[in-house]
Amino acid sequence: MSFFTKLSRSTLQFHNPPSVFSFAAVAGPKEGQGPLAKCFDRVESDAYFGQKTWEKAESALFKEAVVTALDKGGIKSNDVDVLISGDLLNQCTATGYAARDLAIPYLGLYGACSTMAESLFCASMLVSGGLNCAVAATCSHFCSAEKQYRFPLEYGGQRPPTSQWTVTGAGAVVLGKGGSPFVTRVTCGKIIDPGITDANNMGAAMAPAFCDTVKRHLKAVGAKPGDYDMIFSGDLGKLGKKIAVDLLKEDGIDISENYEDCGCMIYDLNKQDVHSGGSGCGCSASVLTSYILPQMRTLKLNRVLFAATGALLSPLTTQQGESIPSIAHAIEFSTSI
């Protein structure tokens, strides 16, 4: 009576894989100067997106991504059964206020930078189970994130080399029946905490969660890294990416040949001043919808494992000396079923 086969405790294989009906990526000015500049559906030169505050800008950015994805698919918002999303702002107000304007039934998530994978996990469950159409989406904004998590921009705070740059960007994926690729399998993440307390070193904190999820997914599916055209992490950055490769190698799993990190792809790490790379919910979301899914549509990639990573800390838990619990959910996309 189930609509999926349970390959392990938290890896599910869908009997009727939902498909990516349409998708869109919207990015800010700095992302528009990076390697993926030409891949985004829209690059906005004004980081305020025509709004008066950074928070309203982030909300506008998110709405733009959802509306563009719906437009590209020729779908009316009334035809969407549910919008599943979240963001980094306190109380997830960027997506909440946009959901108000979109008037679509709404499930709010909080998974930090893992949110794109978490929303795809939930949306693919619902569509595979019988809904017609669900939108999975998320966003982040450099300026609202800096203000909330670190310092006001005007302060000009210094950043250590391990720090990452929150992406101003949003990505939206419409899951339904029809279109490509398919979401064939998903693995729900478990929180892993390697004990790191430096909030400027998220890559190191999140890498073990990525490795845990990838290992569990591969084992449940019975696959090797080479069975995938590409494996993508969300936003481990330059440092976290190296740690992930090394950690998996210790377990006899070599992903070095076909692995990339969205945080390393969205900026030119040699020329753009972003230290260890991109981060934020919008990082993996906008790379997925500007690069990965288009590559699958043109069959340049046919089987992909997408594992967005999230650090579930807050400024207050850091102040209280807590370490950084991290999580990664894995979504397996395939152009054929």
Add this chain to the structure above:
Amino acid sequence: MSFFTKLSRSTLQFHNPPSVFSFAAVAGPKEGQGPLAKCFDRVESDAYFGQKTWEKAESALFKEAVVTALDKGGIKSNDVDVLISGDLLNQCTATGYAARDLAIPYLGLYGACSTMAESLFCASMLVSGGLNCAVAATCSHFCSAEKQYRFPLEYGGQRPPTSQWTVTGAGAVVLGKGGSPFVTRVTCGKIIDPGITDANNMGAAMAPAFCDTVKRHLKAVGAKPGDYDMIFSGDLGKLGKKIAVDLLKEDGIDISENYEDCGCMIYDLNKQDVHSGGSGCGCSASVLTSYILPQMRTLKLNRVLFAATGALLSPLTTQQGESIPSIAHAIEFSTSI
């Protein structure tokens, strides 16, 4: 091929309704002096729950509720497929840090005070679809909420009569196969914003969302209020409860005979100094698990509509003059299927 019948855009009726396998409620000192004092599984006299900070206390409270629910059901945490939860703290750290210690695959939600219904919505979808066991849970803590949303306790800020008192409490529900009652139907909420900007008047802000969800649920199901033994809102408080009854009456729906609000049930509004009543994710969660579900287990209630309400604002959106978007998800419980 679907595991549910879609009664409307967002009301689903399960073919194999998941059941409430076990549940638990844990509460703080003030709640332990209220009308439900004897109903909680545990009342803690120390609001710090043995921890050093209010935030760690909230996390401990949440963990206690989940562990107690698992213990009561004789379930090991390894047997739980997924924990679905969220809380009011920035970045949902109360539940995130507890999920780290529980080592259960985790989906984090943010639905403000609607979280208990949202987590039940997601958990019932997953269990009805084929998972063995999912835990839906949430919590709130008066002291961490006051500190984050309003003033430090030491400041002794005054509160207007429309304000509500954040419940120190947590509730956890284990959904699986076996046990009672069943989750038979669910309705996903839509954001409704009546334009209220006073963050001390959440009841008025949330009442229209509750009414919208109840109306849509009743219409989709083809039911009248009298078909339910009781209809419960999450935390509209004294004022919001009255508004909800009046608003639905305008639409020809009379719920006055069999309707109660969890925020009005958890405290003695005449004797305890809580102004308009209880609020917070833990309010509806602890009333559900201390009163509603036990009443269903003993067949004093047989068909219940539980619609937790959430106000999706943040202190910053209030400062920026925004109104309060609200949401309510409805869960229909039944002792027979």
